[in-house]
Amino acid sequence: QDAASFIRGLPKAELHLHIEGSLEPEMLFELAAKHRVALPYTSVEALRDAYAFSDLQSFLDIYYAGANVLRDEEDFYALTRAYLLHAHADGVVHTEIFFDPQTHTERGIAFDTVIRGIRRALLEAQLELGITHRLILCFLRHLSAESAMATLRQALPYRDWITAVGLDSSERGHPPSKFVTVFDRARAEGLLTVAHAGEEGPPAYIVEALDLLHVSRIDHGVRCLEDEALVQRLVREQMPLTVCPLSNVMLKVFARAEDHNLRGLLQRGLCVTVNSDDPAYFGGYVAENYLAMQRALQLTRAELIQLARNSILASFLHSSEQSRHL
Ligand code: ADE
Ligand code: ZN
Numbered sequence: 001q002d003a004a005s006f007i008r009g010l011p012k013a014e015l016h017l018h019i020e021g022s023l024e025p026e027m028l029f030e031l032a033a034k035h036r037v038a039l040p041y042t043s044v045e046a047l048r049d050a051y052a053f054s055d056l057q058s059f060l061d062i063y064y065a066g067a068n069v070l071r072d073e074e075d076f077y078a079l080t081r082a083y084l085l086h087a088h089a090d091g092v093v094h095t096e097i098f099f100d101p102q103t104h105t106e107r108g109i110a111f112d113t114v115i116r117g118i119r120r121a122l123l124e125a126q127l128e129l130g131i132t133h134r135l136i137l138c139f140l141r142h143l144s145a146e147s148a149m150a151t152l153r154q155a156l157p158y159r160d161w162i163t164a165v166g167l168d169s170s171e172r173g174h175p176p177s178k179f180v181t182v183f184d185r186a187r188a189e190g191l192l193t194v195a196h197a198g199e200e201g202p203p204a205y206i207v208e209a210l211d212l213l214h215v216s217r218i219d220h221g222v223r224c225l226e227d228e229a230l231v232q233r234l235v236r237e238q239m240p241l242t243v244c245p246l247s248n249v250m251l252k253v254f255a256r257a258e259d260h261n262l263r264g265l266l267q268r269g270l271c272v273t274v275n276s277d278d279p280a281y282f283g284g285y286v287a288e289n290y291l292a293m294q295r296a297l298q299l300t301r302a303e304l305i306q307l308a309r310n311s312i313l314a315s316f317l318h319s320s321e322q323s324r325h326l
Contacts, residue, residue, distance in 0.1 A: 004291055007294065008287050012091055013093065013096070013311040014094075014275055014286050015273055015275055015314060015315060016219050016277055017277065017286075019099050020070070021063060022083040022278070023069075024082065028047065029044055031070065037068060053250055053252070054252060056170065059281065062281070063278065070114075074117065076121075078117075085129075088125070088131055090285050090286050093130070094131065094132045094312070096133065097136065098168065099136075100140060101137060101154070102147060105154070118135065132321070134164070135163060136165065137165050137166070139166070139167055139179060139182065141171065143169075145181060148182040149182045165182075165186040165191050165193055165194075166195060167179060168219070171199055171200045176205055183213045194218070195215050196220055197220065199219070199221075202223065206218055206223070206230060207227075210239070216316075217314060218239060219242045220244065220248075234270055240272075240313075242275050243272055244275050244289065246276070246284050247277035256296070257295070260293065262299075266303060273310050274307050274311070312326055313326075
């Protein structure tokens with residue numbers, strides 16, 4: 001059996017996926033036409049050619065511009081539905097999706113429109129494809145703590161549809177400590193917490209996410225290897241890292257796939273998982289991420305099995321639901 005089929009056959013959970021990052025250029029053009037939004041690109045190919053990033057910020061600028069074509073509930077439904085079909089084809093049995101409400105509410109789209117469209121697709125996929133899900137609301141860290149708190153307040157009427165809050169967008173200069181108050185409030189409401197940390201930012205941001213935001217997982221976290229005491233703590237606590245290999249290469253966290261530290265993380269005994277982050281922008285869905293690492297680092301089948309198993313264990317599924325996939 002070839003590696004691609006082996007990888008697709010492993011039951012996997014996807015734990016780091018921005019739904020806005022699954023907007024493929026074809027759908028972007030379709031929605032632009034539907035809403036009569038002018039695009040600075042003449043074709044799908046020209047848009048794809050613009051996906052040449054130098055760092056996280058150069059990506060985020062294009063990603064937020066792209067999200068501007070998402071306007072009504074049907075758009076969010078179609079976006080989520082398309083992602084779920086890809087995930088299902090890749091052998092994803094459970095997905096925990098990030099959404100960025102501020103990307104939409106800041107331009108006048110109602111929170112209700114966003115969450116209803118996403119949720120309808122999730123419920124439908126559960127029935128049709130058997131994929132289970134959780135929804136994670138992310139705050140944009142380049143915006144103020146007050147804006148994050150206002151977003152949490154908007155979300156509270158939908159409390160039962162949301163499992164956790166997270167933190168994404170421009171990492172450098174926006175440490176987790178900026179969001180202690182809103183994360184405290186989220187935890188008081190019974191929400192779990194996660195945060196992007198140690199992607200471009202220093203290991204100290206991972207420590208802050210653990211100590212101040214009380215996260216259940218670290219999103220990315222690849223820079224943890226620069227701090228030995230931190231690595232030992234992450235191993236001891238079996239704190240999951242949601243690593244996104246193709247993203248890291250596209251955003252120049254590592255120069256080439258061959259330079260990725262995934263095997264180093266695994267060999268230290270960390271609970272590493274593999275995820276796609278923003279698959280429409282980074283060149284592949286979750287199976288492509290496993291495959292890229294398998295090829296670049298010659299991952300063994302045992303290592304691939306471990307990664308898939310970690311993803312189930314690191315998910316927010318209850319242990320009884322996890323056992324069905326282990
Ligand atoms: N938003 C979407 N993808 C992201 C990433 N990789 N890091 C931070 N914010 C993001
Ligand atoms: Zn991310």
